Amino acid sequence: MxxxxxxxxxxxxxxxxxxxxxxxxxxxxxxxxxxxxxxxxxxxxxxxxxxxxxxxxxxxxxxxxxxxxxxxxxxxxxxxxxxxxxxxxxxxxxxxxxxxxxxxxxxxxxxxxxxxxxxxxxxxxxxxxxxxxxxxxxxxxxxxxxxxxxxxxxxxxxxxxxxxxxxxxxxxxxxxxxxxxxxxxxxxxxxxxxxxxxxxxxxxxxxxxERLGGTKLGTGRSAAASWLDALSGEPHLDDTPKLRALGARIEDWRAGIARRNPVRTCFRLHAPEDDEQDWIVEFLLQAVEDPSVLVSAQDVWSGTSHVLRRWVSQPQELLLADLGRAARIVPELERALRDRQPTELVLDTEGAYEFLTSAGQLDNAGFGVLLPSWWGHAPKLGLKLNASSTSTAGVVSKDSAVNMGTLVDYRWDLALGDEELTEAELEELAAAKVPLVRLRGRWVQVDHKRLNAGLRMLSESGSGQMTAAEVLQQAGESGQDGSQPLPVVGVNARGWLGDLLSGDTEQHLEPVDPPDGFGAQLRPYQRRGLAWLAFLDRLGLGGCLADDMGLGKTVQLLALEALARDGVARPPTLLVCPMSVAGNWQREAERFAPWLKVHVHHGGDRLGGGDLEGEAGCHDLVITTYSLAARDRAVLRQIRWDRLVLDEAQHVKNSSSKTAGAVREISARQRIGLTGTPVENRLAELWSVMDFANPGILGSLSRFRARYAVPIERDQDSAAAAKLRQVTGPFILRRTKTDPTVIGDLPDKIELKQLCNLTGEQASLYQAVVDDMLQRVEDSEGMERKGLVLATMSKLKQVCNHPAQFLDDGTALAGRSGKLQRLEEILDGVLADGEKALVFTQFAGFGGRLVPHLSARFDTEVLFLHGGTAKSARDAMVRRFQDPDGPGIFLLSLKAGGTGLNLTAANHVIHLDRWWNPAVEDQATDRAFRIGQRKDVQVRKLSCIGTLEDRIDQMIEEKKALAQLVVSSGENWLTELSTNELRDLVTLDREAVGE
Structure with missing residues (x-):
């Protein structure tokens, strides 16, 4: 090294x-x-x-x-x-x-x-x-x-x-x-x-x-021209008397500037107050190393500026010389130099504006400049759209004929920030001769060219009618230059449209109950969720129900279907979900709304072509899987669907994937996404889900990245995050279990980080994997580098789990892994207390090795659910585990068992290996921590101390902030780390190895 x-x-x-x-x-x-x-x-x-x-x-x-x-x-x-x-x-x-x-x-x-x-x-x-x-x-x-x-x-x-x-x-x-x-x-x-x-x-x-790029600066053959050319080309020059003399003069000039460095002249602009008209530029001397030391020019001339003596012996001469230099930038300063002892410069509004726009040049030239706090932060002149729908707020009945094509009354107004301007104020702005105008006690900058364009628009089309969809489009463009002559600074609406744009629609709508006979008593927040879904349904708008796992997204969607079809004939709804939960949807529909006719489009004998179209028309709900949505896309897009629902909608987070493309081709009157994790890794995933629900609502992906994703992900821009919440608020409903106003009867969830030591065998294997990666990663790039990093991370996690998993040699498991030893200790306590545990691993192969080991270790049956488990066997496992007399240990592969299951018989959740994606881990935990759980749930996440598992935990906590920032992360983000960051991440500490 x-x-x-x-x-x-x-x-x-x-x-x-x-x-x-x-x-x-x-x-x-x-x-x-x-x-x-x-x-x-x-x-x-x-x-x-x-x-x-x-x-x-x-x-x-x-x-x-x-x-x-x-x-x-x-x-x-x-x-x-x-x-x-x-x-x-x-x-x-x-x-x-x-x-x-x-x-x-x-x-x-x-x-x-x-x-x-x-x-x-x-x-x-x-x-x-x-x-x-x-x-x-x-x-x-x-x-x-x-x-x-x-x-x-x-x-x-x-x-x-x-x-x-x-x-x-x-x-x-x-x-x-x-x-x-x-x-x-x-x-x-x-x-x-x-x-x-x-x-x-x-x-x-x-x-x-480098910046000059060889540009010739001098012309002619003089010593000065040779010197200028050498500033961009070969720097060395012949030693001639003329050049030595020139060098002496240049050094004197530079030394004079250097001598002024400890103290500089500073200009402070005072805006007029009340009925005053004059702007005052106050002259001061400022200590460069301590800018808080300011001495007024009046004190300089009176000789009371003793504080400056340690930096400069002749402050009066310095002030005059600096004012002379500054006058080359701001010619108005020459007026002040007519006084023998200049202390300030009086300006009118036009002169003040010129001074303000010259402040940057003064600063670059080395002067101090103190400007009013509002300059650079003044409210912007823009357009505000006021729209009014005829329906009363919060009361859109199922018989209301309102949708995105409904015409609403609108009126454009000019506004300063959020404040609309009166006609008198507009006249004052139009009559102003300079861009600085005082309105409502504060100074604002006005672009007269854009102001006049805005006034013309108000006179030509300042009011009328537009569709609700056009109002939503204007709301989406709020805060940026769109098709209007001025930026749209706000959209205000009344009635049902106002409820939609409020971003808090759920709170404005009265709770709704499902029809009589529905087999569940909805909780208050679920009734509000149903009202929100029904509201969007009547408008034909898509949405994303992003409630936490376990809060009942399934029952709310089924309640919507039951409510929408109560006495009304509608085309069928197509529900696309992972295979692991297709049976759950079928059972829940039969349980809560048995009158709904459900058809499952799955299996080798599934219908196709006209047969499927005819069968779908005889049913209310057609259930299929993501893989079949892509495989049978040609058939599914030929059918007229009333609603298209994506369960676990994060499956379309990659907008360019085959699955995402297939579901976008399916035509439906309304689209709904259900997901507990609208953001897993990047905000582009949120764009993909929202663009599915309401195509074009967030503009193009490139525009979304420039306006929201980059500022939020890279710069943690809170203003951009707030704007994104505002734009997406009408179409996303998110409630969390930790919010006591949503649900107050869930038990506590106690999360514990369990640190384990490596055995000597594990440490040796770990170091070998690290050395191999660091040797190869520097010579790779692009997809090759990403693949190498991800493969290495997987190998290191396998080593941390057990040497036998990494070596895949079929050897015995006992006594070779600190993590396995800790798992056994935890399960000892769980079973001794007569309780049950879920154990999650992302490695199905390792899970298969664990089953016989744990069965022999605890002399009990261990259930194992993985991606190859048949649907009937899966359902049987769930029933047996939920039975009080059933097995106490349920081992699940994270992908197959992390979603769609209700396993509240367990009050212990153990993550054997880290997925390094908090959203996925939380989904898995929610198999036990959900409605119906009566005990406190203990969640243990096992990591090996002194390894990448230990160090990455803090990085996980930092990634959580991204999702919570906007709506509230896989592992691909690891591939973006630099080689030095990777080295720091994977280096093995001495404390990692146990005794």
Missing amino acids: WVVHALCGSNGRILMWAEDSELPGRVSGRAPSGPVTHPFAVRADRLREQLPIGASEEPVVELHLPSYPSAPVGSPELVRDPLTAGAKPRGKLRLGRWFVPSVSCDAAALRELLDAVPAGCRLGSDARFVLEVAGFAEQLVDSGRVLPGLIREDDRLAARWCAALSGADVARFGALRAGMPPALRARGGAAPEDVLRELLDVLVDGRAR
């Missing part, structure tokens, strides 16, 4: 050297008499092979490093095997002189070079610090905060760019100086500030030349 280091070199280049943990750790048994080669240092030719991007060999560099008499101290990042490192050096620690072979690269290529370090390399603290300084240099160059120079470099003249620090730059420079690793000063005894300044200027010069 190598540790790569970086240092500031000469001639605008960066030096790099590396330590190798495989090299010997001693020089000799006695102290060297003079500088010798660093014993861990990598040869320059080997280093150049590994760092080929612009790297060239340099002479050896002498470094002063912490050392023992016989050997230097390896850097903290150099992890060496204690068995091969030799004897530990002895003696007093001191600074020793060592030669290291090095290579150098152009500063402009530094980031690309260090980002490309190969597998088996890690960056030292100095190299990471250099990268941080490189980022600072990029910001300075990209914002123009640089100065050109002409300096002497190795007995030659060189044109170089350097940093021009001001304001916050100085504060950041100070923070970098304080955090600079000592290794960066290893070339000599220079002060930290000088070392950092030299490094920053080298990186600034490289970035500036």
